[in-house]
Each structure stands twice: as structure tokens, then as C-alpha cells.
Amino acid sequence: MLPVNWTAKGRAGTMAELTQQDWDIVIIGGGISGAGLLFEASRRGYKALLLEQNDFASGSSSRSSKLVHGGIRYLATGQFRLTRDAVKAREKLCKQLPGLVDHLKILMPHYKDEAPSRLSFRLLMWFYDALAGKRYHRGLTGQEAKQALPQLKTQQLYAATEFQDAVTDDAFLTLRVLLEASFLGGVAYNYCQASDIQSIETPRRYFSVKVTPEDMPAFRVRCKQVIHAEGAWTKSPDASIHQFKVRPLRGSHLLISARKLPLTQALCLFHPDDNRLMFALPWQGQILAGTTDLDHKSSLGLPVRMQPEEQQYLLKALNHYFPASALTERDCISAWSGVRPVLSKLKADNKPSAEAREHQVWWQNGQLYLCGGKLTTFQKMATDAINQITFKPDIPISKPWRELGNINQFDASTQNIPENIQQRYGVVTATALHQFEPVSKKLNSSLYYEAEIVWHLTHFSVQHLDDLMLRRTHLGLLLPEGGQEVLPTIKSLCVKHLGWTEAHWQLEKAKYLSLIEYCYQPYRAKNRDEKTGA
Known part of the structure; x- marks a missing residue:
């Protein structure tokens, strides 16, 4: 139950x-x-x-880069223990929660007279894969790289390295x-x-x-x-x-229309201005690009949002590597920023990315x-x-303790349910998925079944509209204007299953659309110069 x-x-x-x-x-x-x-x-x-x-x-935890990764940047800067722990954790999660955490192939292009060189990066990858206990990387010629990513800038491109990390729905x-x-x-x-x-x-x-x-x-x-x-x-x-002290660092992201930037494979890239490591990857039918790394100076009591200069920074990198796409803010479906809880030494004066x-x-x-x-x-x-807790529980549980992902309830009644849906819900398969018959309709053209929405509303602690649209699902991120096209359907479901009145719905809708406009929409030309106090 x-x-x-x-x-x-x-x-x-x-x-x-x-x-x-x-x-x-x-x-x-x-x-x-x-x-x-x-x-x-x-x-x-x-x-x-x-x-x-x-x-x-x-x-x-809902505003990250969606990557479960070892951190090649941390390895390059000598943070070996962190990289080792992260690589092992990545492999463990991919085994524990397949379908929710999955390996992701990523391409690192190599350009003449630009870092990283093919030799230095592949040496790094040998060590990276050694930590995982399996070789994931492989070398590509310049021509193979062009075939893998036809939109990629080809001038001075002489080779590429394909390696693996993992991706999730955070x-x-x-x-x-x-x-x-x-x-x-x-x-x-x-x-x-x-x-x-x-x-x-x-x-x-x-x-x-x-x-x-x-x-x-x-x-x-x-x-x-x-x-x-x-x-x-x-x-x-x-x-x-x-x-040490807590140093909040902001990382911002753009979700780009896959029609304008049709990537079939994830890409690592270095920003042309400051040589910071960035990425672009296919995510739930669109293209996710990020991230920035800046001190977050606004009050953490206020909603966190991307700043105009961060959007320009991300678009500049994408247009540098994909010049034919000529991306503008009009090609961005949504945007979001998360604040990383980084611990900084009191007397240190590191740049954000060096922490x-x-x-x-x-x-x-x-x-x-x-x-x-x-x-x-x-x-x-x-x-x-x-491990720091010194007292024992009243009813100690002997080892081996349950592992994450080991409580599944797959049975014959779920055989007609898509495998990715079964993997997504895991522990609640028998309870949740009986609603997911083949006749269950999709919510318009989105990635979610209407029965899935009903289950979230009735069983997954939804209190407000943004809980459903941004975290139980990602309709507010994946659809234009925060998913306004599906709100009439969402309204009928909330009224039926949560008992919301018309007045309650209007309040929730207004609050949600205000949040979308402030925190999750890219800056358009009309408000590019708006001051936000960050």
C-alpha cells in the first residue's frame, strides 16, 4: 500500500x-x-x-542539470576522492534505478589549438573509466564526429572522444x-x-x-x-x-526547442569566453543546456531565477558551437536556476568553479x-x-539492509504497461500502474498519461498546482508558456480529485503562472534589461 x-x-x-x-x-x-x-x-x-x-x-533538487556524473572537471583539478565516490555512486544508481537513472553517451570534440587535446582528454578518460571498473570511452575521428553531430562547428575539428556519465529526472x-x-x-x-x-x-x-x-x-x-x-x-x-562556510552558487539552464537544435547526442563544450566546461544534451524531447556558476547574492528567501547575462552567456556558447542554428531567446522553451550548497574555506578566495x-x-x-x-x-x-548517530533504534534491523530500488512489485498485471513507466514508478507499480491501460490517453501531445496525472493528484502529496506541473511532472518546463495549453484538462482533474472550487483553482492558476513568468521563462527582448537584484 x-x-x-x-x-x-x-x-x-x-x-x-x-x-x-x-x-x-x-x-x-x-x-x-x-x-x-x-x-x-x-x-x-x-x-x-x-x-x-x-x-x-x-x-x-528540481533545478539541477539532470546529470548524475562523476565530474571530469573535478578529476582534472585533482579532486580524486570526490571523483572516485561520484563515479562509484553513478554506477550504483544506474544499477539500482534503471529507467530513472541511465547511462548517457557524451561527445567531447577536439579542435586544433584548443583545449582539451585528444591525448590529454583520453588519458583522463582512461582514469575516469578505471574508477568505474569498465571502459566506456572511445575515440572518434573528425569525420565520425561530424556524422554524430552534423550541426557541430567543423572548422579545425580533428577528432572527438565519446564517454559516458548518466542522466536522471532529479x-x-x-x-x-x-x-x-x-x-x-x-x-x-x-x-x-x-x-x-x-x-x-x-x-x-x-x-x-x-x-x-x-x-x-x-x-x-x-x-x-x-x-x-x-x-x-x-x-x-x-x-x-x-x-568553512556555506557559499550559495547559482547554476542556470536553458531548455531549447529540439526543432531548432536537433541534437541526438549529448555534448561537452568549453565556453569561448572563459573556457568553463558546459554541456548540451537531449532531455525529455528537448535540448537542455547549461550551466553557469556564480555567487548567488540575492536573498535565499526570494525565488531563484536566471539573470539576463546568464542567458546571453549560455546562448553565446551554443551559437559558437552550432553557428548554423542561430539561436535566440525565442528558441528557448523554459529556463531555471538552482543554488548549489557549496562549502568554502573561510579564508579562501576561490572562483566559484574552483570550489x-x-x-x-x-x-x-x-x-x-x-x-x-x-x-x-x-x-x-x-x-x-x-553513521554519526550513536543510539540504536528500538527495533534494530539486521543486515543486509534493504537497498534502494529493491522493493519492486512487477507482476503479470503490468505486462501491457510500457517498460519505462514501470521503471519510473518502481515500488508502487501494482498500486499505480493498474490505471495505465493501453487506452489511457496522453495529456494532449505531452509525455504524460492522464491516468498518471490522476495518480499524482490522489497519491503523491500534491498541495499546489506548481507541485504537479513542475515536479510530479515537467509539463510546465516542457511545454511553451508553462503548459497553458493543458491547464483546462488539469483544472478538471484537480476539481474532481482534489475537490478544488472554482475560486481555489483561479488562485492556484494565478500563483502558478506568476511563478512561471518570474522563475521559469527565458528573458525575451522586451524584458532583457529588467533589473532583478541578483
């Missing part, structure tokens, strides 16, 4: 029961780090509760991990702010956490341990104890903090944090 608290009608009833229990662990933050913590704690037998003040994955990966944790006893709520954490000695210390749901009066819960996993929103540690991407676990005021790292390594991050 699916967790009752995630259903449209079960949230209020189950939330009222939270105060009646003493929790081992309360996790604050519902991104990929928090999800990993909930899964790791639950599989070991801890009674764990996760609280997210907005929607699950609504921060950086928001759904977070949700999948949370859902698997719930099957192991973990409990997760979105739109619940955790605050006013009090440490109480009685004689054994416990914590009291104030919980303020969006839709209910505030209450308090008790736990033995609090773990913070708030990403870039994490408060920097005490400088007298720890010699290490290692994670840290530290204690402060008896509470545990996890910050930094990469989406790819979220399982190792969670393991390192939960």
Missing part, C-alpha cells in the same frame, strides 16, 4: 497523530539530501520523520527515494515548517520541534536527534569551531548538519551522516 499521509485525503488525519509518537530522528529538508537521510535511517530501523517547509525537491528521483523510505517506515510531509528547536534534559536529552503546517495549526513533536539537510539554506557553522564539491557533516548545539556534496553522491552523504 501507498503511505496514507501522501494521499489527497489522508494528510490531515495522519498529521494529527505525529504528536502521539516519540521519534528517533527528525530530518529538516525535503531535497535529495533529506530524502537520502530518510531512506538510510528507515532502512536501519530508525523511526524517522522528514519535514519540508515547501514542496519536496522544490529547491535545488525531482522524481527525490520523490522516488522518499517513497521507498516510506515503505520502510519513514514518514515525510511537505509544506511543514520546522522551527523553534528546543533541547530538553529529562534526564536523557531529547529535542522538541515546532511544526507549522501550511494547512493546520502549529504543534510540537519530540525526537532524540535533529538532522538539518537544508542545502544552500543551511546556516553556516560557528566559525570558531569549523573553518571543491565535497560534503561535510558537523555537530552544533547537539544537532547534526549535512551540507555540500552532489546529487550523485546523496547515498554516501546520508550514510556518513547516519
Whole structure:
């Protein structure tokens, strides 16, 4: 069965029961780090509760580059431990969650008198593949590279190297991990702010956490341990104890129409201005390009958005490598920015791209903090944090503990369901996919079945329209103008399955379209010079 608290009608009833229990662990933050913590704690037998003040994955965990990668840039700069951990984590995820995390072939072109040279890059790839325990890379001639990517700039192109990393749906990966944790006893709520954490000695210390749901009066819960996993929103540690701080770095992305840039293979490229490593890759029928790496100086209490100069920066790189495409902002379907939770040494003065991407676990005021790292390594991050917990769960679970992806329910009743849909939903196949008969219609010309939308609305903790359009699905990113063409159909489903009134729908629609306009739309010529305070 699916967790009752995630259903449209079960949230209020189950939330009222939270105060009646003493929790081992309360996790604050519902991104990929928090999800990993909930899964790791639950599989070991801890009674764990996760609280997210907005929607699950609504921060950086739905606004990433969608790549699960080892990080060839980190290898080139000598971050061997990080690269080793990330490559091993990539391989593990591809085995655990096929269909949700899949290997991706990427082409690195080599141009005369430009870095990287064919020799230096292939030496790097031998080491990169050695960490994975399998050779993935291969060399291509200049002519083979032109055949693989006919739109690519060919002047001075003499060779290319094909290698592999992996690609995912970052928001759904977070949700999948949370859902698997719930099957192991973990409990997760979105739109619940955790605050006013009090440490109480009685004689054994416990914590009291104030919980303020969006839709209910505030209450308090008790736990033995609090773990913070708030990403870039994490408060920097005490400088007298720890010699690092949280440095929020913004990475922005453009989604380009595949009709204008019809790439069939992912590409690594170096920006012509500053030689920063970038990428362009096919993603859910369109082309995703990124990313920037800048200090995010705006308040993290405000919505994060790409700046006009970042859009120009990305388009300049794409037009440098694909001059015939002549891309402009009119060819961009959507845009988004995420803020990376990078940890920087206090006295360091590194450029953003030179910062290490290692994670840290530290204690402060008896509470545990996890910050930094990469989406790819979220399982190792969670393991390192939960290993810090000294008390044992009341009902210890003997090893081997359940692994991510091992709770599947495929059976004969799903044989007519497309394999990619089965892989996507994994643990809830029997519950979710009985609706996905071949006659289930697609939602207009989108990538999603109407039955899929219904399942999200009734079983996947959807509280607001943007939860559905941006994170349970990506209709708001993949369709022009935030998917306004499908909103009439979405309205009828929300009214039917969530009980929304006409007035409620109009409020949700207005809020959603405002968010799309501010955070997810590319800058058009009319507003290119708008000042946004970043």
C-alpha cells in the first residue's frame, strides 16, 4: 500500500497523530539530501520523520542539470576522492534505478589549438573509466564526429572522444527515494515548517520541534536527534569551531526547442569566453543546456531565477558551437536556476568553479548538519551522516539492509504497461500502474498519461498546482508558456480529485503562472534589461 499521509485525503488525519509518537530522528529538508537521510535511517530501523517547509525537491533538487556524473572537471583539478565516490555512486544508481537513472553517451570534440587535446582528454578518460571498473570511452575521428553531430562547428575539428556519465529526472528521483523510505517506515510531509528547536534534559536529552503546517495549526513533536539537510539554506557553522562556510552558487539552464537544435547526442563544450566546461544534451524531447556558476547574492528567501547575462552567456556558447542554428531567446522553451550548497574555506578566495564539491557533516548545539556534496553522491552523504548517530533504534534491523530500488512489485498485471513507466514508478507499480491501460490517453501531445496525472493528484502529496506541473511532472518546463495549453484538462482533474472550487483553482492558476513568468521563462527582448537584484 501507498503511505496514507501522501494521499489527497489522508494528510490531515495522519498529521494529527505525529504528536502521539516519540521519534528517533527528525530530518529538516525535503531535497535529495533529506530524502537520502530518510531512506538510510528507515532502512536501519530508525523511526524517522522528514519535514519540508515547501514542496519536496522544490529547491535545488528540481533545478539541477539532470546529470548524475562523476565530474571530469573535478578529476582534472585533482579532486580524486570526490571523483572516485561520484563515479562509484553513478554506477550504483544506474544499477539500482534503471529507467530513472541511465547511462548517457557524451561527445567531447577536439579542435586544433584548443583545449582539451585528444591525448590529454583520453588519458583522463582512461582514469575516469578505471574508477568505474569498465571502459566506456572511445575515440572518434573528425569525420565520425561530424556524422554524430552534423550541426557541430567543423572548422579545425580533428577528432572527438565519446564517454559516458548518466542522466536522471532529479525531482522524481527525490520523490522516488522518499517513497521507498516510506515503505520502510519513514514518514515525510511537505509544506511543514520546522522551527523553534528546543533541547530538553529529562534526564536523557531529547529535542522538541515546532511544526507549522501550511494547512493546520502549529504543534510540537519530540525526537532524540535533529538532522538539518537544508542545502544552500543551511546556516553556516560557528566559525570558531569549523573553518568553512556555506557559499550559495547559482547554476542556470536553458531548455531549447529540439526543432531548432536537433541534437541526438549529448555534448561537452568549453565556453569561448572563459573556457568553463558546459554541456548540451537531449532531455525529455528537448535540448537542455547549461550551466553557469556564480555567487548567488540575492536573498535565499526570494525565488531563484536566471539573470539576463546568464542567458546571453549560455546562448553565446551554443551559437559558437552550432553557428548554423542561430539561436535566440525565442528558441528557448523554459529556463531555471538552482543554488548549489557549496562549502568554502573561510579564508579562501576561490572562483566559484574552483570550489571543491565535497560534503561535510558537523555537530552544533547537539544537532547534526549535512551540507555540500552532489546529487550523485546523496547515498554516501546520508550514510556518513547516519553513521554519526550513536543510539540504536528500538527495533534494530539486521543486515543486509534493504537497498534502494529493491522493493519492486512487477507482476503479470503490468505486462501491457510500457517498460519505462514501470521503471519510473518502481515500488508502487501494482498500486499505480493498474490505471495505465493501453487506452489511457496522453495529456494532449505531452509525455504524460492522464491516468498518471490522476495518480499524482490522489497519491503523491500534491498541495499546489506548481507541485504537479513542475515536479510530479515537467509539463510546465516542457511545454511553451508553462503548459497553458493543458491547464483546462488539469483544472478538471484537480476539481474532481482534489475537490478544488472554482475560486481555489483561479488562485492556484494565478500563483502558478506568476511563478512561471518570474522563475521559469527565458528573458525575451522586451524584458532583457529588467533589473532583478541578483
